[in-house]
Each structure stands twice: as C-alpha cells, then as structure tokens.
Amino acid sequence: MVRSALKSCLNGLAVDMCRCLHIIRMQTIERLGPLPYHRPTDLASALRLAALPDRKVIAGGTDVFPAAAQGQRFETMLDVTAVAEFSKIEISDSEIRIGAAVRWMDLIRADLPAAFDGLKQAARQIGSVQIQNSATLAGNLCNASPAADGVPPLLTLGASVEVASAAGGMRQIRIEDFIQGVRKTALQPDEIMTAIVMPVPPAGAGASFEKLGSRSYLVISIAMVSAVIATDAAGVITYARIAVGACSAVAQRLSGLEQACIGEKPGSVDVTADHLVELAPIDDVRGSAIYRHEAVAELCKRAIIGAAG
Numbered sequence: 001m002v003r004s005a006l007k008s009c010l011n012g013l014a015v016d017m018c019r020c021l022h023i024i025r026m027q028t029i030e031r032l033g034p035l036p037y038h039r040p041t042d043l044a045s046a047l048r049l050a051a052l053p054d055r056k057v058i059a060g061g062t063d064v065f066p067a068a069a070q071g072q073r074f075e076t077m078l079d080v081t082a083v084a085e086f087s088k089i090e091i092s093d094s095e096i097r098i099g100a101a102v103r104w105m106d107l108i109r110a111d112l113p114a115a116f117d118g119l120k121q122a123a124r125q126i127g128s129v130q131i132q133n134s135a136t137l138a139g140n141l142c143n144a145s146p147a148a149d150g151v152p153p154l155l156t157l158g159a160s161v162e163v164a165s166a167a168g169g170m171r172q173i174r175i176e177d178f179i180q181g182v183r184k185t186a187l188q189p190d191e192i193m194t195a196i197v198m199p200v201p202p203a204g205a206g207a208s209f210e211k212l213g214s215r216s217y218l219v220i221s222i223a224m225v226s227a228v229i230a231t232d233a234a235g236v237i238t239y240a241r242i243a244v245g246a247c248s249a250v251a252q253r254l255s256g257l258e259q260a261c262i263g264e265k266p267g268s269v270d271v272t273a274d275h276l277v278e279l280a281p282i283d284d285v286r287g288s289a290i291y292r293h294e295a296v297a298e299l300c301k302r303a304i305i306g307a308a309g
C-alpha cells in the first residue's frame, strides 16, 4: 500500500519534472529568440553544418535546455537525431556500435550480450521514463558530468567514441581519453560524435551497475559502480573490469581491485582502501568525501557479486 502510493507519487514527480523540462525548453526558446534550427538527415550535411561557428549540437536536449535556461548562449542549433545511421545499434563479429542518437530507452529494449546488463541497468535509472525516452547515451558522454551514469559502464566495456568533422574525417578515441575533466571532452569545435563502439565482450561475462542516490528514482548519483565479470566453471573470477563514477572529476577504472579479483570467488573479494586509490571524492550537497569512500567499497562488492550472477 505504502509502496504503491510512493510509486505513484514518484511517477507524478517524474511527470512534473518532465513538464518542468518542457517549460524550461519553451522559456529557453523564447529567451534565445528565433534561432536557425537544422535537422539534417544524412552524415555529410550534419558534418557541413557542424563546421558553422557557434552552433550547438542537440540530441534529446535534456542537458542543453536546462543549461541554456541558465544563460548558455549559441547562434544555431544542430539537431543530430534525424541522421539515419545515428539511430542504429549494430552488432558484428568484432564490435558493437551504438549510434549517436540512440536513446536510453532504445538501449533498454535492445538485444545485447549479458556484459551490457550494467549499461542497461544504468539506462533504467537515468532520470525517469520520460527522460529515457528522449535523452541519448552520446549526449550523456558529451556533457561530461562527473555524475554521468553512462560513463562507468562504458569504461568496463572498453568503449571508444567515434567522432567526425568535414575537414578532418573520422577518428576513434578511447573513452578514458575522450572525457578530459568536468564538462571537458576531446571534441574539436567542428566535430560531432557519430557513434560509441565496443569490442565484443568475453564469452560468458556478466555485468551490473550499482547507483547510490538520496532516493531510488529521479536522482543524481552520489556514487555509482559498474562491473563486468567472468568466472570459470568453479565460480572463480577470470576476468574483471570495475569502474566508479561521481567519486572523481572523471569516472575511473579500479585497476588494483580488478587484479585482486582474479582467482577469487565473487563473494570473497575484500575491497580495501588501496583498491580505491584512483578515486578523489569531494564533499558536496549530496554527500561527504568520507561517506562516498565508504559507500563505494560496499557498492564495489555488490557490483562484483551482481555481475557474477
């Protein structure tokens, strides 16, 4: 009874927040005045328009419009969501390719290997269903927030991003090199992201995503952990990738913990302070650095056990 009342209350909150986002969008459009708005349907046109000065790329707009409402200015909007190949998820023998306009809901519904379950769990916890229906994984990466829920799962999947410009052609950048700091990426002013590319994960690997927030819905992460784990027939870990977000300017893989996992059973992995040296959590309104450190150790244990199934 209490649970269902809470659920309907949170659903109402989600609808209200999305109405808020719609209002922000309308107010922003009013404030910015009439702006050229381009929505190309092919890559060549998108790249030509990306070379325009002071243009803003927009996908779902769930980061762009709130930022514009707070005063961010631009001259031209370049909506990339109609470029046909950007909406595809392609699986080949060697890689999995997620187009730059693929939304969180598309990921939730996609038939992907079990190693992508962490990314799917993150997708289900992004904002609300309304946000998942419009926001994209590419937008989450390009926005480069330390609390971006998409980054730790992609680190554990060994992802690279594909970016392109009319002048420079295409290049691939490892996710570790793409996100360079708070709201800072390796994108050049005339480049756009075209896809996110992952190698096919090891056979039998599973994954999980643990998000800590002040509630379980519509919340910015205090800390989050993603893990991809494979075990042998005896249940011993043979492969481990673990990454943490919201505990440093840029999400980090925990290489010491990954090594410590090998040869252990998932429930026996002890997460020590030495395993968390890559992290530099801060005190902020959502939690203290000490709290984040302690919480993340527990989240790592849960993520390892969850990923091992």
Ligand SMILES: Cc1cc2nc3c(=O)[nH]c(=O)nc-3n(C[C@H](O)[C@H](O)[C@H](O)COP(=O)(O)OP(=O)(O)OC[C@H]3O[C@@H](n4cnc5c(N)ncnc54)[C@H](O)[C@@H]3O)c2cc1C
Pocket (backbone or CB within 6 Å): 017, 018, 021, 056, 057, 058, 059, 060, 061, 062, 063, 064, 065, 066, 080, 100, 125, 126, 127, 128, 131, 134, 135, 136, 137, 138, 139, 140, 141, 142, 143, 147, 148, 149, 150, 187, 191, 192, 193, 194, 218, 219, 220, 221
């Ligand atoms: C109510 C609400 C709840 C939210 N909850 C969460 C949450 O739980 N977890 C979380 O991580 N985030 C959350 N967000 C933030 C946001 O929804 C995500 O970061 C989302 O994935 C952004 O995607 P988008 O398509 O809307 O990006 P947009 O707003 O369209 O773009 C974001 C940035 O990426 C750039 N960009 C987009 N696509 C490209 C491209 N192809 N090439 C180059 N640049 C590009 C834009 O120029 C902009 O700088 C929330 C936002 C709202 C409003």
